[in-house]
Amino acid sequence: MTGVKAAAKRFLRSHGGPLGSIVRVRTDRPEFVLTYDDGPDPTETARILEVLRDHSCTATFFVLMTRARTSTSLLHEIRAAGHEIALHGPDHRPISRLGYTVVRERTSAARxxxxxxxxxxxxxxxxxxGLQSLSSFRAVKASGLEPVLWGPTAWDSREATMEQRIARALRGAEKGAILLSHDSYAGYADGGRSDSPPSVDRRDLATRVLAAYRERGLHARSLADALTSGTPIKGIWFTR
Ligand SMILES: [Zn+2]
Known part of the structure; x- marks a missing residue:
């Protein structure tokens, strides 16, 4: 990518206006937003909930309906522990190339x-x-939902060493950053594009990420909790 294009992308991602997706939170508190995608997972989610409890943290879980239907009790555990439940979709198919009406109907039904x-x-x-078109963005909004993207990522949907994951998670670790991480892996059964889950101890990764952020003075909150004292920062995020 050229320097000009990268600069334009950075600008647009921080000045979203009505076409903006939430990409950060503006806050004075020493907090970041912790998010988990692709679950709930029959094994990993409960282990991650233990870590969050031990660290007195909250998080937002973007769940798949392919998982939520069969792990409904985990939804209640997530909620009972004070975390937030959000939607990652009826399944893991990318929506950026689906038509407006299809996206609106399937997203409304899943919600x-x-x-x-x-x-x-x-x-x-x-x-x-993280794939959305202008049309799919509008369809999601018409379903009564607000698109939420991210800044740093724990790099836990691919093979990497623990050190690489932590280093990546800390890139952009600052007040109000939204960290992408996963409590499961969306494979073919979820409509995912690949089916090779990385070998990663998700509980260990959660513990290390929370410790690394805490060293920087940052405490993990769900998006809802972070917004009790902060305001959303929106950016343009369209990728097909
Ligand atoms: Zn996902």
Whole structure:
């Protein structure tokens, strides 16, 4: 990417206006937003909940309906522990190349089903792979949801060493940053594009990421918790 193009992208991502997706939180508190995608996972989610409890942290879980339907009790555990439930989609198919009506209908239906299963209102949506078009963005908004993307990533959907994951997670570790991480892996059964889960101890990774952020004075909060004292920063994020 050329320097000019990269600079334009940075500018647009921090000045979203009405076409903006939430990419950060403006806050004075020493907090970052911790997010988990692709679960709930019958094994990993409960282990991660233990870590969050031990660190007195909260997080936002962007769940897949392919998982939520079969792990409904985990939704209740997430909620009971004070975390936030959000939607990652009916499945993990990218929506950026689907038509407006298809996206609006499948997202609205998934939102209604998730609210019913979890017993809480759902506000946020994260597009699988971070892929969204202008049309899919508008369809998600018409479903009553707000797209939420991210800044740093724990790099836990691919093979990497623990050191690489932590280094990557700390890139952009600052107040109000939204960190992308995963409590599961979306494979073919979820509509994912590949089916090779990385070998990663997700509980260990969560512990290390929280410790690394804490060393920088930053405490993990769910998006809802961070917004009790902060305001969303929106940026333009369209990638097909
Ligand atoms: Zn995902």
């Amino acid at each position: 209604a089903e998730l609210e019913d299963l979890a017993g809480v209102p759902v506000r946020w949506y994260r597009p699988p792979y």
